Amino acid sequence: xxxxxxxxxxxxxxxxxxxxxxxxxxxxxxxxxxxxxxxxxxxxxxxxxxxxxxxxxxxxxxxxxxxxxxxxxxxxxxxxxxxxxxxxxxxxxxxxxxxxxxxxxxxxxxxxxxxxxxxxxxxxxxxxxxxxxxxxxxxxxxxxxxxxxxxxxxxxxxxxxxxxxxxxxxxxxxxxxxxxxxxxxxxxxxxxxxxxxxxxxxxxxxxxxxxxxxxxxxxxxxxxxxxxxxxxxxxxxxxxxxxxxxxxx
Numbered sequence: 001x002x003x004x005x006x007x008x009x010x011x012x013x014x015x016x017x018x019x020x021x022x023x024x025x026x027x028x029x030x031x032x033x034x035x036x037x038x039x040x041x042x043x044x045x046x047x048x049x050x051x052x053x054x055x056x057x058x059x060x061x062x063x064x065x066x067x068x069x070x071x072x073x074x075x076x077x078x079x080x081x082x083x084x085x086x087x088x089x090x091x092x093x094x095x096x097x098x099x100x101x102x103x104x105x106x107x108x109x110x111x112x113x114x115x116x117x118x119x120x121x122x123x124x125x126x127x128x129x130x131x132x133x134x135x136x137x138x139x140x141x142x143x144x145x146x147x148x149x150x151x152x153x154x155x156x157x158x159x160x161x162x163x164x165x166x167x168x169x170x171x172x173x174x175x176x177x178x179x180x181x182x183x184x185x186x187x188x189x190x191x192x193x194x195x196x197x198x199x200x201x202x203x204x205x206x207x208x209x210x211x212x213x214x215x216x217x218x219x220x221x222x223x224x225x226x227x228x229x230x231x232x233x234x235x236x237x238x239x240x241x242x243x244x245x246x247x248x249x
Contacts, residue, residue, distance in 0.1 A: 007035045007099055008082030008172075012072035013090040015043050015218075020050055022244055023090045024058075029241075032099040037088075038076050042067045070180035070187030073165075077175050085175060089166040091219065093212040093238055093245050101210055102169035110200045111174050112192070115167035117205030119237060120213040120223055121246055122147065128234050128246070129225030132205055133160040139224045142215055150224075160224070161203060162196060163189040166213060174199050185220060209237030214245050 027037045040061045041047055050060045084103050105113040117132035125147045136155040141148045165188030178194045180187050234242045
């Protein structure tokens with residue numbers, strides 16, 4: 001039987017040492033085994049955790065020069081060997097079947113796939129939620145330090161649907177044709193917009209617990225979930241590993 005194509009999981013990181021063991025655990029728990037994990041770290045010092053790992057699937061790249069996030073993604077992809085690329089953010093929880101699921105969407109004939117709806121948790125406020133970016137309506141506004149209810153019927157936006165690169169998966173040829181802009185933030189939507197215009201694109205909601213997007217006191221993500229859910233559902237969706245992510249800050 002022919003070997004399946006290699007999948008490259010790519011993770012840019014900066015000053016997230018406490019999160020890196022959790023991200024590594026997400027990688028090693030994947031049901032897809034033909035993977036490599038590339039991490040580019042531009043923290044002031046190398047990661048003690050990753051520097052000490054003896055994992056042939058890990059490729060840890062370190063620089064003491066601060067690098068814009070879009071450029072970090074391009075550097076990671078220059079080193080990646082896989083036919084399929086999957087993004088893992090260093091502070092999110094990815095279920096064991098995550099890579100298999102998203103690569104499966106690509107293998108249906110798509111070039112670019114992402115989540116259109118996902119579960120999320122704000123550690124600052126201790127709330128679990130769900131955001132379907134393809135839908136509008138009343139919603140909550142979750143930012144780094146604030147949480148509020150917005151009652152007006154806000155429309156869905158294209159930037160929200162195609163942004164949020166923590167859930168991107170695509171064929172290598174997409175990046176070879178469309179590189180990330182060298183921006184310090186918000187580099188994902190311009191990349192996805194051009195990729196969608198040139199390649200086959202699909203965005204699908206997570207209804208089973210594929211990924212938990214985590215907001216904390218150092219995250220930059222702004223999310224607009226329509227639903228707040230009981231926190232006890234997190235363990236039912238994601239298992240015991242979620243306890244490390246929903247612990248109070």
